[in-house]
Amino acid sequence: MIKKLFLGSTEINFLNVGKVFYRVFIVEVAIFIAVLTMSLIGVLNVNLSVDFTGGTTYQIEAEYTDIDIEQVMSSNILDVSRYQTFENSNSIIFRATENTQDKETEFLYYLSNKFDIADENIDFQRVGPTFGDEITAKGLQALVIFLTLVVLLISYRYEFKYSLIALVALTHDLFLVFSLYVLLGLEITPSTVIALLTILGYSLYDTVILFDKLNDSIKTSKFSYLSIDSLNKTFNEVLMRSLNTSITSAIPIASILFLGNYLGLSGTLSDFALPLFIGILSGTYSSIFVTVPFLAKIINK
């Protein structure tokens, strides 16, 4: 089997695969829509970081007990909404909702006294709610322009139909990451937004390479249009490359995740790595199993 996979001589009939994964795709879309509606009407909680909601975070590195944390949470200086601790380190992160500058400084000194650390060793972040909005707005703007370019480029290089399929695959990846974040209650930070944009790049890169291969197969086949033969040839051959590419792309990112977790470091780099990791897996999946059902539909017509 591995040998066959390596040689690209697996004889999977992707027309049948397409039928199965079309159903999977429909189920996924249903889940995406459900998650989206539930988070819009507030049944599911979208865990937005302080960058979007406005407020302050304090990260300290100190010996602590559960009682210490309880005391901080019930201290009346700021409305401390959440805290976060880590298994492998002494870091604690406190998050508080927006307040006046004086109160925030007072809380800083309170923490510094409480945990007996110098206040310059406390990592402090304060953001107004506009900052995250701005990043999101810019991100969306970039997204729209980017997608338009993608459609134009793929239509020019290949076919208009292909560009629509690429769009479906891209959207699939975005929604998959978003739904996972909402369902697992993971925190969405500006880094997550950046990572989502990167995922688009990845997923598209994968899809373009695939279309390129498909184009080659069509050229060398006896038909001048997309046939079952060229579909099967392409995807059987491309399986290994897709696997290899996602392995080599995912390894460096996985090492950030695992190393970060091992060292007990959470922060922008991990915020970034997680959605990327999910996105790469999803991108590899979608470049094959989301595109195939639609390509199969084109053939059937």
Place this chain on the structure above:
Amino acid sequence: MKKYFKILFLPILSIGLFSIVYTQNISPKLGLDLQGGISVILTAEEGTDQELIEQAVEIMRTRIEAFGDVQEPEIAISGENSVLVQLPGVTDQEKAIEALGTTGLLTFRPVLDSSLTTGYSPALSLVVNPDDPEDVTTVVKPGVTGVDDVIGISLDDNPEFESYILSVNSGYPVVYQLGPAELTGNDISDAIAVFPENEWIVSLEFKDSSAEKFTELTKKLANENGEKRKLAIVLDGEVVSAPGIAFDVDPSVGITGGTAAISMGNADGGEAANNLAIILRYGALPVSFERSSIEKVSATLGEDTLNLGLQAGLIGLIIVSVYLILYYRILGLIAIAGLSSFGLLFYSVISLLGEYQGFTLTLSGIAGIIVSIGLAADSYIVTFEKFKDEIKIGRSFNFAADKAASDAWKTILTADFVSLSAATLLYVLAIGPIRGFALALGVATIFDLMFTRLYTRNSVPAVSGISSNSRLFFPIKTKDLVND
């Protein structure tokens, strides 16, 4: 010969650049999130004149420089009405905020009354208990609103209305009752501290367009006596100084010529005069800003993150290398040599950009680099897989290698074009951290194109001539490969 030149050009270039960077001791300029420091985003009201924001940035620069003790501050306009201030290396938050702190509005407001005449805030009046003459309480005067009822100072200072402001500038507390602002820091063109004879003087110059306003104001004040003859200089709701109009000013003429001199005495060797002059000159920004974001990263967290990024990158590179060797054998070695040279070139270029263009490597930049390792490795995989496909259909190793390399170039060109346009778009549109990421990704994509065109395109055909034993290239026997 020409072929070997093409193969070796990029590796030699990268080794050359790296040795220059290494011997000159140039290392990447680290962003605030990697070396610790403070980053503040100041946002002005929407629709603020761009020119005013530019002025404000200039003033902040001068002020930070005058403050000293801050290494390589970066103050830049970001977005339409925001200013991004980055003070790397500064971990003393109070100090840094102080350096930026007086971002507020400088105003000139006539003094209407002060606690110097009454002994308590002019907003209050005393009520003596008729039964016990020693029991005295204060109440807010009728008609006065928005003041604290114990000490009688305004809760919210709005320079457009009358307010009561506490000042401790003279060494003891004074509550001033101030009229609405008549002039602002925007009206001043220059202020310097001078010592003409016997005492320090702050010599103040108004802009031509504002000189008339100042004359009118002084005419009015010169008519008054006592506290009402004073003009308060208010910065950020604090009375910095409240000099009185000299008694020789003619009420029908006022102070003319757009200049004024504030006597500062001689007690402190000119320190107060100098401070006041600096405040008058730089103290007020032409617009008021709100701190929409403050981020403080301690040096240790920065270092930890940098190490995490470097270690993760290195571990990633090693695992990818092992994988490539196991899978593609000699071709894997080609890929590893290419990737290493890619890494050296990247490091050198980022260091040089930091040294000569002020490019700072941030966390998101590192993320971009790590992502680009994956993309660069993929270009090799695409080429090698095409090579395999060609051999599979019975082509000779030499022919297959050549065809694969030229076909792969076309595929990678399309795919990289997409990446590059995405990176450019992100860079143009994005703010803050996204830019660092986009730049790293864009540079990496360009390098990837260069390596694919010159290095991979020529080195794969070159090695394919070594042997036609597929064991050297793939983990599979020639027989199995071709017979299929």
